[in-house]
Amino acid sequence: MGVPAFFRWLSDKFPKVISTVIEEHPKTVDGVVLPVDTTKANPNGEEYDNLYLDMNGIIHPCCHPENKVAKPAPATEDDMMIAIFEYMDRIVNMIRPRKLLYMAIDGVAPRAKMNQQRSRRFRASQLAQIEHEAADRVAKELEAIGQQHQLPEKKEHFDSNCITPGTPFMAHLATCLRYHIAAKQNSDPLWKNLKVILSDATVPGEGEHKVMEFIRVERSRPEHNPNTKHVMYGLDADLIMLALGTHEPHFKVLREDVFEDKKTKGACFKCKQHGHAAHQCPVSPEALEEMKREEAKNAPPKPYVLLHVNILREYLEHALKFNIPGIAWDLERAIDDWVFMCFFVGNDFLPHLPSLEIREGAISTLSLLWKSTMPMMGGFMTHNGDVDLKRVQALVTELGKMEDTIFTERKDAEERRSRGAKRRRLENDRRARETKTFDPNGPNFGDMTAAPVYNPNAGMSNAEIIANRAQIRIANINAAAALKAELSGNPIPDPAAEEMNERGTKRKLEEDDEEEDDGDEENEELLAEADQTMEADTPLSEADAVEKGRAILKRVQDEKKEKEEAARQREPNDEVRLWETGWKERYYKAKFNLTLIDKDEIRHIVKSYCEGLIWVFKYYYVGCVSWSWYYPYHYAPMASDFTNIDEFDIQFEKSAPLRPFEQLMGVLPAASKAHIPKPFHDLMTEGDSPIIDFYPTQFEVDMDGKKWEWQGVVKLPFIDTARLLEAMATVYDQLNEEEMIRNSEGPSVLYVSETHKAYNFISTVYTKRSTNEKMVLDARLTDGLTGEIDKDSECIPRSTFRTPLPDFDLPDIANDKSISVTYSLPRFPDGFTFSPQLLRGLKLENSLGYEDLQLATFEKIDTRQRYQSNRGWTAQVNHMEDYREYNDQRSGRNRGGGRGGYQQQGYGGGYNHGYDDGSRFPGTQSYSGNYQYNQRGYNSYHQQHSQQTYGSNTGFYGNQQYYQNTNPGGGYGQQQQHGYGGYHRGNSNQYGGNRGRGGYQQQGYGGNRGGGYGNSRGRGNSGYY
Incomplete structure (x- = not known):
């Protein structure tokens, strides 16, 4: 799943990383469909070598599409297979890979991922049961009056939990994909020259991580072409971080444009018309469904977009680059540090830190902290897949100091959003009362008629x-x-x-x-x-x-x-109230049932979280270092509790992946037992089962502080693997042969057509050989592909491939001209280091211009129109995104003048000039040396009080050494705020005090008087960029 909202945030922050794919579609001439000639040049102006498919991102939308009106769900499993073929073919034809197609299906996942899978599946099962019970009640009501025929036709429910390794569905899917590959290599010109690797659900590992392991290993071989162009399809946002971690700049991530439907701003997303909100749409559900069906008939296929990793690297280089004596700039290591920092915000294996929300600019905040703390860290946090916790400590220490302010600002932002939402609701209600009910029998959408007599809620919001x-x-x-x-x-x-x-x-x-x-x-x-x-x-x-x-x-x-x-x-119920004094005590009591005196327990939580950060980073850069490790809590600790983390001795237990049935028993609820062999059913349902506690039907979903159902934390008991395996061992002897095959580990399979130059060499696997050793691929014949191959038990060269879908127009493949062999990656010695650096011989071109890079920053940009008196200025950095109060942490002694504070209409002229006090009264100029006239929102009362200064020196090229100090009219170092007490509630001399009333977002009269950081004095702008 990755980081929620990450893709949207990234595309908004760095707009040129995304481009729409140019796609050619089949044409119809005289009723005959003419397929696209995919052997011709790619219409996107670039040829791609390797295409990797994260197949689960194809399987799920094909089997249970979200919009079932526009795209009805397939009726049978075989229909689903056809939908998967069509979806996959479209992507292949769109990208037109010239060398390799790699299809990766999720196999057994590491234990750390199974906890998330278990939560999602149990929650989905619980919600489905609630809906089922509600539907039964309605059916009984209608049956009581003899009107059961009014119920919509009940369709057989598809349990998507079957899309899990070890189920009959996944076994059938693998067989169908093998047939489809053979069929395409026998008939499609594009496929005839492709090598195809299928890593199905019998191969352990998540699909995207199997792909990354393949790339990591292949680029470590001398035969690898450093200018290989990669494209990976998938829906998970973490593919972007994985792609960055390959250090292959010629890499693109392909996905559907999921925001296409949201581009009609201000319109009702149901009927696409303006004038009302979606929840007040006057169009009846029946009419909406009909509209969607008509729209689906004529609508073009949903567009796709490419995320360009090379362009993202350029943005990141400009935004992250520093010039610090004694620390050499290294873009590759900076990218690795940035990927590591993103793990704090969220990933599939750890809960995010409470103070970090991506929608609040958390990644920007961490990126700016990383730059400002680099001198203290003394270098990069990561290297070759390892993490230096001593350097990480410097980063999280600074983050911990911000927690208090972050929570306060979050509450302020929530209240502002709530007020805005209330205003919009009232306005929408007013509009809804003026909108007549839609008449589906009218001549067009704009023809609205009065409500029927017996429509008692007509015209109501x-x-x-x-x-x-x-x-x-x-x-x-x-x-x-x-x-x-x-x-x-x-x-x-x-x-x-x-x-x-x-x-x-x-x-x-x-x-x-x-x-x-x-x-x-x-x-x-x-x-x-x-x-x-x-x-x-x-x-x-x-x-x-x-x-x-x-x-x-x-x-x-x-x-x-x-x-x-x-x-x-609904306003979320928040018992912890992170914005009020005592928030930490309440947090640990509510989430862990601990008090702050339970220091050993809290330290163990922090250690487990640090283990998780290291495990995840190694998983991305080296591979799975432990299949059994997992984070044993539902919540993360507070950043301020990360102390002396470099003292932790972190080791991982070497372990093997679970078998498919063991994962099924660990992640599926009892309601999905049909996907598990019958001998295991009693273990999930019977009261005397030794593991019955693993399968609760009622469990807590913590909605504290959450608004939407999907945000709730599902508090299921963690699986005790030893108990699970012990219970399962008692019934293994009851499995039949087919079930035992489904429960075993399988190999990846390599396919080539007889027209491929490596066909004859690969065919020798099936000739009589004097050794049972695997054959090593000849990279000269495989366009650089290396590895070992052996006989595939499912392949008989030149035989007939029987169709697994006899009810469709998919015939047997007689005299199959493709061949398949088992495939395994080249072997490396234990302890081998996969160097995260650019390869020698790589050719790169810069894609961004000067104007593009001016906006490449993690600071928030003021893009408002400048006044004529400010001619010549560019849009400048105003403040650290969302967590502004922290920016001035290393300034000298700063004072705000007169009445004001950040984002206030201040009267006096603030100054940032160390101990050169200057004037703080209306009608005078400050000594900052820079001027800004009539800047709305920044000391805009100057017309009345003759103020002509811009106290913070924000963004002036004449004072670039410090443009994180962003408090016009009221300087602030690390300060205490009236009513809040700075970053640490109470009096802390370290950060100076709040003089009078005022400060950040305060309507005060005094100025903030910050004591600086580390007694830094003299220069008012002595902080770090």
């Missing part, structure tokens, strides 16, 4: 629907009575629900919970009355039953909308 859900239910039920009266010629009754509905629409969103609860009580009483009235009636006529059935389905639909809207408006 979703918020009003929520507030009046009970009234709407009454109105729906009474609609049947109204119809009955109309059919019999009697006047339509005026139900109590109508009065309730009118009264309910006047209730405002601002009403407190108590008032809403009282209203609900009253509504429920009236609802019960209405239900009793309906039940007391004579047996329902057909018309009544139909209408009541519709009312039931309508109620379900409304309740679903209500739930969605409630989630959207």
